[in-house]
Amino acid sequence: MSNTGNPKIAFVGTGAQGASIGADFALAGHDVTFIEQWPAHVEAIRANGITVNLPARTINAKVPALHFCQVAEIKEKFDLIFLIVKAYDTKWVTQMVEPVLAEDGFVIGLQNGMTHLDIASVVGQERTIGAVIEIASNMFVPGITNRQNDQDESWFALGAIDREQQHRVEGVAKLLRCAGRVEVTDDIKSCKWMKLVVNAAELVPSAILDLPLADAARFPGFLEVMRQAGYEAMRAALLDGAMIVPIIGMPPVTTNDPEGYVDRIFDEVLKTFSRADTLTTSLQDWRKGRRAEVQEVNGHVIDVLRAAGQDAPINSRVVELAYEIERGLLSAGLDNAAPLIASLGPGR
Structure with missing residues (x-):
């Protein structure tokens, strides 16, 4: 990064997740700018700062906020761009901000799905850091986000796409630790797949029932549906060359039990990273009238398995x-629930 002492940082996509993490950066004294596509949200942040409601406290940070249409007006390039838009918006948003990324800067995709590949296709592997994020949050009012995991419960993993840049990832991780626990990995592909595995099990399946995640997991017969979706995703991950690696702070893997590990990740998310009223991002999207990351998660599983001649x-x-x-x-x-449970077949 050209300015290692005080890097210039952008958070692009400052919804529930991006706004709360960006607020941590601002309160830690970093040089942060928000770039956001929701006009009312930008104006609310300009007027009142960004407010983050946490389980036991509320914070407010004053942050410069730009509309997407103002990116073309930016004169000074960013050393780090944290991308927190929907997975299906990754490529075009990366194309939008590429002109304002420093030559030796990084784009870090704090997103679901295999978005590091889309980012790298635009800015190059040498300027891409893959990331995994585990935080539950929601936003329905401009300028206010509700984050259900404080910093001690928030978890991230970071890893370079270009191995020659891996030695620089710790510097980014050090900055991100103002927002939660951060692990640096030399196998970000596997970490991204492990997160996709649990997302396939939870996000859209629970949304289809219009239930909070915990209630969907307790609905009679539905936990097996969610687990089987995760098992299929794990098969896809292994076929794609991923390894079974620990994520979200779990202990190292000691046995070769793919389905058992899916269950362990699922249980950890339910126990540590969700509350009784936690709605998955997919259900939040639908309640806001938006499409969810269906293709980027469950659809990706289908595509990988189909390419190997297998069904999902x-x-x-x-x-x-x-x-x-x-x-x-x-x-x-x-x-x-009934048609999904019926898809399990006899004996399930």
């Missing part, structure tokens, strides 16, 4: 129902 019956049914909901042909609700 649970993820395929999840995607089918999700698209019907997004087209307005079906409503999210408990009635959708």
Whole structure:
């Protein structure tokens, strides 16, 4: 980075996750700018700062905020750009900010899905850091985000795409530790896959029932649906060359039990990173009238398995129902549990 003493940092996409992490950076004294596509949110931050409601405290940070349309007006380039937009928006948003990224800077994708590949296709592998994030949060009012995990419960992993840049990742991790626990990994691909595995099990399946994550996991017969979606995702991960690696602060893997490890990740997310009222990002999207990251998570599992000549019956049914909901042909609700449970087949 050209300015290692006080790098110039942008948070692009300052919704529930990006705003709360960016607020931590601002309060830690870093040079931070928000770049956001929701006009009312930008104006609220300009007027009142960004407010973050945490489980036991509330913080407020004053942060410069720009509309997406103002990116072309930026004169000084950023050393670090944290990207926290929806996975399906990754490529075009990266193209938008590439002109304001320093030549030796990094884009860090704090997102679901395999978005590090989209980022690298635009700015190059040498300027891409892959990331995994585990925080529960929501936002429904401009200028105010609700983060359900404080810094001691928030977890990140970072890793370079270009191995020649791996030695620089710790410097970024040191900055990010103002927002939570950060691990540096030399196998970010596997970490991203492990997160996708648990996302496939949780995000869209629970949203299809229109339930908080914990309630969906307790719904009779549905936990097995969620686990089987995760098992299919784990098969896809291994076929794609990923290793079973610990994430979200879990202990090292000691046995070769892919399905057992899916269960362990799932249980840890339910225990540590969710509350009774935690809505997955997919359900939040639908309640806001937006599409969810269906293709980027469950659809990716289907594509990888299909390329290997294998089926993904649970993820395929999840995607089918999700698209019907997004087209307005079906409503999210408990009635959708039966067809998903039926997809398990006899004996399940």
